[in-house]
Amino acid sequence: MTLYYTLVFALLVTEMIIFALLIIPLPYTMKRKLFAFISESPIIAKLQYGLKITFIFILILFIDSVNRVYSVQVELAKTKSSQNSAMLEGSGRMEVQARKFYSQRNMYLCGFTLFLSLILNRTYVMILDTLRLEEKVKRYEGDPKASGKDSDRLAQAGGAGEIGKLKNxxxxxxxxxxxxxxxxxxxxxxxxxxxxxxxxxxxxxxxxR
Structure with missing residues:
Protein backbone atom coordinates (compact mmCIF):
# COMPACT_ATOMS: atom_id res chain seq x y z
CA MET A 1 0.00 0.00 0.00
CA THR A 2 1.42 3.38 -1.00
CA LEU A 3 1.89 6.23 1.47
CA TYR A 4 -1.19 8.23 0.53
CA TYR A 5 -3.46 5.19 0.69
CA THR A 6 -1.94 4.38 4.09
CA LEU A 7 -2.89 7.90 5.21
CA VAL A 8 -6.40 7.37 3.85
CA PHE A 9 -6.65 4.15 5.86
CA ALA A 10 -5.45 5.97 8.99
CA LEU A 11 -8.11 8.63 8.40
CA LEU A 12 -10.75 5.92 8.01
CA VAL A 13 -9.75 4.36 11.34
CA THR A 14 -9.83 7.81 12.97
CA GLU A 15 -13.34 8.40 11.62
CA MET A 16 -14.45 5.05 13.01
CA ILE A 17 -13.09 5.95 16.44
CA ILE A 18 -14.78 9.38 16.37
CA PHE A 19 -18.07 7.80 15.31
CA ALA A 20 -17.83 5.31 18.18
CA LEU A 21 -17.19 8.17 20.61
CA LEU A 22 -20.19 10.09 19.29
CA ILE A 23 -22.62 7.22 19.79
CA ILE A 24 -21.31 6.22 23.24
CA PRO A 25 -24.02 7.03 25.81
CA LEU A 26 -22.70 9.79 28.07
CA PRO A 27 -24.32 11.70 30.92
CA TYR A 28 -26.36 14.65 29.71
CA THR A 29 -24.20 17.29 31.43
CA MET A 30 -20.96 15.84 30.10
CA LYS A 31 -22.33 15.57 26.56
CA ARG A 32 -23.60 19.16 26.70
CA LYS A 33 -20.21 20.51 27.79
CA LEU A 34 -18.39 18.41 25.19
CA PHE A 35 -20.49 19.61 22.27
CA ALA A 36 -20.41 23.20 23.51
CA PHE A 37 -16.60 23.03 23.51
CA ILE A 38 -16.51 21.50 20.02
CA SER A 39 -18.89 24.13 18.68
CA GLU A 40 -16.82 27.12 19.79
CA SER A 41 -13.25 25.81 19.62
CA PRO A 42 -11.15 27.61 16.95
CA ILE A 43 -8.77 24.63 16.84
CA ILE A 44 -11.64 22.34 15.81
CA ALA A 45 -12.62 24.89 13.16
CA LYS A 46 -9.10 24.89 11.67
CA LEU A 47 -9.01 21.09 11.79
CA GLN A 48 -12.37 20.93 10.04
CA TYR A 49 -11.13 23.25 7.29
CA GLY A 50 -8.04 21.09 6.77
CA LEU A 51 -10.17 17.95 6.60
CA LYS A 52 -12.34 19.50 3.89
CA ILE A 53 -9.24 19.98 1.74
CA THR A 54 -8.11 16.42 2.56
CA PHE A 55 -11.45 14.98 1.49
CA ILE A 56 -11.13 16.76 -1.86
CA PHE A 57 -7.87 14.88 -2.49
CA ILE A 58 -9.50 11.63 -1.35
CA LEU A 59 -12.31 12.25 -3.83
CA ILE A 60 -9.69 12.60 -6.58
CA LEU A 61 -8.11 9.30 -5.48
CA PHE A 62 -11.55 7.67 -5.50
CA ILE A 63 -12.23 8.81 -9.06
CA ASP A 64 -8.79 7.56 -10.13
CA SER A 65 -9.36 4.17 -8.48
CA VAL A 66 -12.76 3.81 -10.19
CA ASN A 67 -11.07 4.56 -13.50
CA ARG A 68 -8.42 1.91 -12.82
CA VAL A 69 -11.08 -0.68 -11.94
CA TYR A 70 -12.89 0.05 -15.17
CA SER A 71 -9.64 -0.22 -17.17
CA VAL A 72 -8.79 -3.60 -15.65
CA GLN A 73 -12.31 -4.89 -16.32
CA VAL A 74 -12.06 -3.80 -19.94
CA GLU A 75 -8.66 -5.48 -20.26
CA LEU A 76 -9.98 -8.72 -18.81
CA ALA A 77 -12.98 -8.66 -21.13
CA LYS A 78 -10.76 -8.13 -24.19
CA THR A 79 -8.41 -10.91 -23.12
CA LYS A 80 -11.23 -13.39 -22.57
CA SER A 81 -12.83 -12.58 -25.91
CA SER A 82 -9.57 -12.96 -27.79
CA GLN A 83 -8.59 -16.30 -29.29
CA ASN A 84 -5.19 -16.31 -27.62
CA SER A 85 -6.09 -17.53 -24.14
CA ALA A 86 -2.48 -18.12 -23.14
CA MET A 87 -2.38 -14.65 -21.61
CA LEU A 88 -4.93 -15.80 -19.04
CA GLU A 89 -2.66 -18.59 -17.83
CA GLY A 90 0.19 -18.44 -15.39
CA SER A 91 1.86 -15.19 -14.38
CA GLY A 92 -0.11 -13.06 -16.84
CA ARG A 93 -3.40 -14.01 -15.22
CA MET A 94 -2.00 -13.48 -11.73
CA GLU A 95 -0.69 -10.03 -12.69
CA VAL A 96 -4.08 -8.92 -14.05
CA GLN A 97 -5.92 -10.32 -11.04
CA ALA A 98 -3.52 -8.54 -8.68
CA ARG A 99 -4.10 -5.23 -10.45
CA LYS A 100 -7.84 -5.80 -10.22
CA PHE A 101 -7.61 -6.57 -6.49
CA TYR A 102 -5.50 -3.48 -5.68
CA SER A 103 -7.65 -1.13 -7.73
CA GLN A 104 -10.84 -2.44 -6.10
CA ARG A 105 -9.26 -2.22 -2.65
CA ASN A 106 -8.30 1.42 -3.24
CA MET A 107 -11.77 2.21 -4.56
CA TYR A 108 -13.48 0.71 -1.51
CA LEU A 109 -11.03 2.39 0.87
CA CYS A 110 -11.58 5.88 -0.54
CA GLY A 111 -15.30 5.33 -0.99
CA PHE A 112 -15.89 4.21 2.59
CA THR A 113 -13.76 7.09 3.91
CA LEU A 114 -15.86 9.65 2.02
CA PHE A 115 -19.12 7.95 2.97
CA LEU A 116 -18.18 7.81 6.67
CA SER A 117 -17.28 11.52 6.63
CA LEU A 118 -20.84 12.31 5.49
CA ILE A 119 -22.24 10.04 8.22
CA LEU A 120 -20.10 11.76 10.87
CA ASN A 121 -21.23 15.21 9.79
CA ARG A 122 -24.89 14.21 9.77
CA THR A 123 -24.57 12.42 13.14
CA TYR A 124 -22.96 15.50 14.70
CA VAL A 125 -25.76 17.77 13.43
CA MET A 126 -28.46 15.37 14.65
CA ILE A 127 -26.91 15.14 18.13
CA LEU A 128 -26.74 18.95 18.31
CA ASP A 129 -30.40 19.21 17.32
CA THR A 130 -31.32 16.60 19.93
CA LEU A 131 -29.44 18.47 22.65
CA ARG A 132 -31.14 21.74 21.69
CA LEU A 133 -34.56 20.09 21.89
CA GLU A 134 -33.70 18.60 25.28
CA GLU A 135 -32.62 22.05 26.48
CA LYS A 136 -35.94 23.55 25.38
CA VAL A 137 -37.91 20.80 27.11
CA LYS A 138 -35.97 21.27 30.35
CA ARG A 139 -36.51 25.04 30.21
CA TYR A 140 -40.24 24.56 29.69
CA GLU A 141 -40.28 22.22 32.67
CA GLY A 142 -38.50 24.84 34.79
CA ASP A 143 -35.22 23.01 35.26
CA PRO A 144 -32.64 25.55 36.61
CA LYS A 145 -29.75 23.59 35.09
CA ALA A 146 -31.05 24.30 31.60
CA SER A 147 -30.27 28.02 31.80
CA GLY A 148 -26.54 27.84 32.33
CA LYS A 149 -23.63 29.08 30.28
CA ASP A 150 -23.19 25.80 28.42
CA SER A 151 -26.84 25.85 27.40
CA ASP A 152 -26.51 29.30 25.85
CA ARG A 153 -23.36 28.29 24.01
CA LEU A 154 -25.00 25.12 22.76
CA ALA A 155 -28.16 26.93 21.65
CA GLN A 156 -26.11 29.31 19.51
CA ALA A 157 -23.89 26.63 18.02
CA GLY A 158 -24.25 26.41 14.27
CA GLY A 159 -21.10 24.51 13.45
CA ALA A 160 -17.64 23.70 14.76
CA GLY A 161 -15.74 26.88 15.61
CA GLU A 162 -18.52 29.27 14.64
CA ILE A 163 -18.96 30.66 18.16
CA GLY A 164 -15.21 31.21 18.44
CA LYS A 165 -15.16 33.11 15.16
CA LEU A 166 -18.10 35.27 16.21
CA LYS A 167 -16.47 36.05 19.54
CA ASN A 168 -13.25 37.08 17.82
CA ARG A 209 -11.70 105.86 16.56
Whole structure:
Protein backbone atom coordinates (compact mmCIF):
# COMPACT_ATOMS: atom_id res chain seq x y z
CA MET A 1 0.00 0.00 0.00
CA THR A 2 1.42 3.38 -1.00
CA LEU A 3 1.89 6.23 1.47
CA TYR A 4 -1.19 8.23 0.53
CA TYR A 5 -3.46 5.19 0.69
CA THR A 6 -1.94 4.38 4.09
CA LEU A 7 -2.89 7.90 5.21
CA VAL A 8 -6.40 7.37 3.85
CA PHE A 9 -6.65 4.15 5.86
CA ALA A 10 -5.45 5.97 8.99
CA LEU A 11 -8.11 8.63 8.40
CA LEU A 12 -10.75 5.92 8.01
CA VAL A 13 -9.75 4.36 11.34
CA THR A 14 -9.83 7.81 12.97
CA GLU A 15 -13.34 8.40 11.62
CA MET A 16 -14.45 5.05 13.01
CA ILE A 17 -13.09 5.95 16.44
CA ILE A 18 -14.78 9.38 16.37
CA PHE A 19 -18.07 7.80 15.31
CA ALA A 20 -17.83 5.31 18.18
CA LEU A 21 -17.19 8.17 20.61
CA LEU A 22 -20.19 10.09 19.29
CA ILE A 23 -22.62 7.22 19.79
CA ILE A 24 -21.31 6.22 23.24
CA PRO A 25 -24.02 7.03 25.81
CA LEU A 26 -22.70 9.79 28.07
CA PRO A 27 -24.32 11.70 30.92
CA TYR A 28 -26.36 14.65 29.71
CA THR A 29 -24.20 17.29 31.43
CA MET A 30 -20.96 15.84 30.10
CA LYS A 31 -22.33 15.57 26.56
CA ARG A 32 -23.60 19.16 26.70
CA LYS A 33 -20.21 20.51 27.79
CA LEU A 34 -18.39 18.41 25.19
CA PHE A 35 -20.49 19.61 22.27
CA ALA A 36 -20.41 23.20 23.51
CA PHE A 37 -16.60 23.03 23.51
CA ILE A 38 -16.51 21.50 20.02
CA SER A 39 -18.89 24.13 18.68
CA GLU A 40 -16.82 27.12 19.79
CA SER A 41 -13.25 25.81 19.62
CA PRO A 42 -11.15 27.61 16.95
CA ILE A 43 -8.77 24.63 16.84
CA ILE A 44 -11.64 22.34 15.81
CA ALA A 45 -12.62 24.89 13.16
CA LYS A 46 -9.10 24.89 11.67
CA LEU A 47 -9.01 21.09 11.79
CA GLN A 48 -12.37 20.93 10.04
CA TYR A 49 -11.13 23.25 7.29
CA GLY A 50 -8.04 21.09 6.77
CA LEU A 51 -10.17 17.95 6.60
CA LYS A 52 -12.34 19.50 3.89
CA ILE A 53 -9.24 19.98 1.74
CA THR A 54 -8.11 16.42 2.56
CA PHE A 55 -11.45 14.98 1.49
CA ILE A 56 -11.13 16.76 -1.86
CA PHE A 57 -7.87 14.88 -2.49
CA ILE A 58 -9.50 11.63 -1.35
CA LEU A 59 -12.31 12.25 -3.83
CA ILE A 60 -9.69 12.60 -6.58
CA LEU A 61 -8.11 9.30 -5.48
CA PHE A 62 -11.55 7.67 -5.50
CA ILE A 63 -12.23 8.81 -9.06
CA ASP A 64 -8.79 7.56 -10.13
CA SER A 65 -9.36 4.17 -8.48
CA VAL A 66 -12.76 3.81 -10.19
CA ASN A 67 -11.07 4.56 -13.50
CA ARG A 68 -8.42 1.91 -12.82
CA VAL A 69 -11.08 -0.68 -11.94
CA TYR A 70 -12.89 0.05 -15.17
CA SER A 71 -9.64 -0.22 -17.17
CA VAL A 72 -8.79 -3.60 -15.65
CA GLN A 73 -12.31 -4.89 -16.32
CA VAL A 74 -12.06 -3.80 -19.94
CA GLU A 75 -8.66 -5.48 -20.26
CA LEU A 76 -9.98 -8.72 -18.81
CA ALA A 77 -12.98 -8.66 -21.13
CA LYS A 78 -10.76 -8.13 -24.19
CA THR A 79 -8.41 -10.91 -23.12
CA LYS A 80 -11.23 -13.39 -22.57
CA SER A 81 -12.83 -12.58 -25.91
CA SER A 82 -9.57 -12.96 -27.79
CA GLN A 83 -8.59 -16.30 -29.29
CA ASN A 84 -5.19 -16.31 -27.62
CA SER A 85 -6.09 -17.53 -24.14
CA ALA A 86 -2.48 -18.12 -23.14
CA MET A 87 -2.38 -14.65 -21.61
CA LEU A 88 -4.93 -15.80 -19.04
CA GLU A 89 -2.66 -18.59 -17.83
CA GLY A 90 0.19 -18.44 -15.39
CA SER A 91 1.86 -15.19 -14.38
CA GLY A 92 -0.11 -13.06 -16.84
CA ARG A 93 -3.40 -14.01 -15.22
CA MET A 94 -2.00 -13.48 -11.73
CA GLU A 95 -0.69 -10.03 -12.69
CA VAL A 96 -4.08 -8.92 -14.05
CA GLN A 97 -5.92 -10.32 -11.04
CA ALA A 98 -3.52 -8.54 -8.68
CA ARG A 99 -4.10 -5.23 -10.45
CA LYS A 100 -7.84 -5.80 -10.22
CA PHE A 101 -7.61 -6.57 -6.49
CA TYR A 102 -5.50 -3.48 -5.68
CA SER A 103 -7.65 -1.13 -7.73
CA GLN A 104 -10.84 -2.44 -6.10
CA ARG A 105 -9.26 -2.22 -2.65
CA ASN A 106 -8.30 1.42 -3.24
CA MET A 107 -11.77 2.21 -4.56
CA TYR A 108 -13.48 0.71 -1.51
CA LEU A 109 -11.03 2.39 0.87
CA CYS A 110 -11.58 5.88 -0.54
CA GLY A 111 -15.30 5.33 -0.99
CA PHE A 112 -15.89 4.21 2.59
CA THR A 113 -13.76 7.09 3.91
CA LEU A 114 -15.86 9.65 2.02
CA PHE A 115 -19.12 7.95 2.97
CA LEU A 116 -18.18 7.81 6.67
CA SER A 117 -17.28 11.52 6.63
CA LEU A 118 -20.84 12.31 5.49
CA ILE A 119 -22.24 10.04 8.22
CA LEU A 120 -20.10 11.76 10.87
CA ASN A 121 -21.23 15.21 9.79
CA ARG A 122 -24.89 14.21 9.77
CA THR A 123 -24.57 12.42 13.14
CA TYR A 124 -22.96 15.50 14.70
CA VAL A 125 -25.76 17.77 13.43
CA MET A 126 -28.46 15.37 14.65
CA ILE A 127 -26.91 15.14 18.13
CA LEU A 128 -26.74 18.95 18.31
CA ASP A 129 -30.40 19.21 17.32
CA THR A 130 -31.32 16.60 19.93
CA LEU A 131 -29.44 18.47 22.65
CA ARG A 132 -31.14 21.74 21.69
CA LEU A 133 -34.56 20.09 21.89
CA GLU A 134 -33.70 18.60 25.28
CA GLU A 135 -32.62 22.05 26.48
CA LYS A 136 -35.94 23.55 25.38
CA VAL A 137 -37.91 20.80 27.11
CA LYS A 138 -35.97 21.27 30.35
CA ARG A 139 -36.51 25.04 30.21
CA TYR A 140 -40.24 24.56 29.69
CA GLU A 141 -40.28 22.22 32.67
CA GLY A 142 -38.50 24.84 34.79
CA ASP A 143 -35.22 23.01 35.26
CA PRO A 144 -32.64 25.55 36.61
CA LYS A 145 -29.75 23.59 35.09
CA ALA A 146 -31.05 24.30 31.60
CA SER A 147 -30.27 28.02 31.80
CA GLY A 148 -26.54 27.84 32.33
CA LYS A 149 -23.63 29.08 30.28
CA ASP A 150 -23.19 25.80 28.42
CA SER A 151 -26.84 25.85 27.40
CA ASP A 152 -26.51 29.30 25.85
CA ARG A 153 -23.36 28.29 24.01
CA LEU A 154 -25.00 25.12 22.76
CA ALA A 155 -28.16 26.93 21.65
CA GLN A 156 -26.11 29.31 19.51
CA ALA A 157 -23.89 26.63 18.02
CA GLY A 158 -24.25 26.41 14.27
CA GLY A 159 -21.10 24.51 13.45
CA ALA A 160 -17.64 23.70 14.76
CA GLY A 161 -15.74 26.88 15.61
CA GLU A 162 -18.52 29.27 14.64
CA ILE A 163 -18.96 30.66 18.16
CA GLY A 164 -15.21 31.21 18.44
CA LYS A 165 -15.16 33.11 15.16
CA LEU A 166 -18.10 35.27 16.21
CA LYS A 167 -16.47 36.05 19.54
CA ASN A 168 -13.25 37.08 17.82
CA UNK A 169 -15.17 39.30 15.41
CA UNK A 170 -17.10 40.85 18.30
CA UNK A 171 -13.90 41.48 20.25
CA UNK A 172 -12.34 43.12 17.18
CA UNK A 173 -15.37 45.38 16.77
CA UNK A 174 -15.20 46.32 20.46
CA UNK A 175 -11.55 47.30 20.02
CA UNK A 176 -12.45 49.36 16.96
CA UNK A 177 -15.19 51.11 18.92
CA UNK A 178 -12.77 51.90 21.76
CA UNK A 179 -10.28 53.30 19.26
CA UNK A 180 -12.97 55.46 17.68
CA UNK A 181 -14.04 56.70 21.12
CA UNK A 182 -10.48 57.72 21.96
CA UNK A 183 -10.12 59.49 18.62
CA UNK A 184 -13.45 61.24 19.17
CA UNK A 185 -12.41 62.37 22.65
CA UNK A 186 -9.12 63.69 21.27
CA UNK A 187 -10.88 65.63 18.52
CA UNK A 188 -13.37 67.01 21.05
CA UNK A 189 -10.54 68.25 23.27
CA UNK A 190 -8.82 69.87 20.32
CA UNK A 191 -12.07 71.54 19.29
CA UNK A 192 -12.64 72.88 22.80
CA UNK A 193 -9.07 74.18 22.98
CA UNK A 194 -9.46 75.98 19.67
CA UNK A 195 -12.77 77.43 20.88
CA UNK A 196 -11.16 78.68 24.07
CA UNK A 197 -8.36 80.29 22.07
CA UNK A 198 -10.73 82.00 19.62
CA UNK A 199 -13.31 83.29 22.13
CA UNK A 200 -11.04 85.82 23.96
CA UNK A 201 -10.09 87.47 20.68
CA UNK A 202 -13.69 87.78 19.59
CA UNK A 203 -14.85 89.09 22.99
CA UNK A 204 -12.28 91.99 23.32
CA UNK A 205 -14.04 95.40 22.96
CA UNK A 206 -13.24 97.43 19.90
CA UNK A 207 -11.59 100.87 20.44
CA UNK A 208 -13.45 104.02 19.28
CA ARG A 209 -11.70 105.86 16.56
Missing amino acids: QLAQKDRDIETLKKQSEGLSREYNNLGDQMNPKDSTPKKD
